[in-house]
Amino acid sequence: MHIVVCIKQVPDATQVKIDPKTNTLDRSSAPAILNPYDAHAVQAAVDLKKAYGGKVSVITMGPMQARDIIRKSLEYGADEGVLLSDRAFAGSDTLATSYIISKGLEKINSTDPIDLIICGKQAIDGDTAQVGPGIARRLNITQLTYVNKIVSVNLETREIIVHRVIDQGYEVVKAKLPCVITVEKEINELIYSSLPEMIKAARYVAPMWGVTEIGADLSQMGLKGSPTTVRKIFAPPEREGGERLTGSTTEIVNNLVNKLLEKIV
């Protein structure tokens, strides 16, 4: 079974500071980490490999430093990785990002057929949760989002059964392979890396593919290929404190009811 996990390098949200002059994120203030949801996606893939055999690959689109999260994934038990990096990719929105990643996945699939693609539910910086579904649409395969449990995989009938989180609980869904699943953090507990995996990861240099290698169309990437436009970035105004009602419980309740009635009438 060949599983490919899409991973993104993100700033560590617990350490990001806001630039008080521009009110924008000061990304240099935070170290870059493997998107936490993607760490669980890699762990889910490694668990499947242990149960059903096969191989786990990871793919990321980003700058050269994104090789660090490929190494991190190898520490978790992934076997190999690919870095998609090219100046032409810069400025891509989620539509263009999913196009570029799907071209990378097609290239992997041409030599090493893919059975399952796993993404995190969302990236903690962009937060759109659009890339996983975007990849599935581009590749014209089924998408199963909000997955918090993989029940089973049947490689003979080429089917996967998962639990998807919904408002009232969860639903059990069966889908044909290959498909894309996007996972919640609750899908598993991260396991500490073993020393041999850490040594293997430290030595690993992932191959890098650009526009030419993945045979991508330049008009579908970068700012030109991105229909989304950021019109304005601003910090929301600070919330003003609400009115505090004082007095006895009866006085406070009467006062509150009058105020609510004033608003309604």
Ligand SMILES: Cc1cc2nc3c(=O)[nH]c(=O)nc-3n(C[C@H](O)[C@H](O)[C@H](O)COP(=O)(O)OP(=O)(O)OC[C@H]3O[C@@H](n4cnc5c(N)ncnc54)[C@H](O)[C@@H]3O)c2cc1C
């Ligand atoms: C108009 C516009 C311009 C932008 N310009 C830039 C820019 O110049 N530079 C820049 O860095 N970003 C830019 N971005 C942000 C970029 O589009 C997003 O970071 C990217 O598309 C991923 O979206 P997301 O963070 O919401 O991921 P989500 O959709 O929330 O991520 C879901 C999952 O998809 C997978 N995934 C997401 N991104 C990647 C990736 N890069 N590689 C592999 N897997 C991935 C992961 O599994 C992740 O858990 C821009 C966005 C917009 C809207």
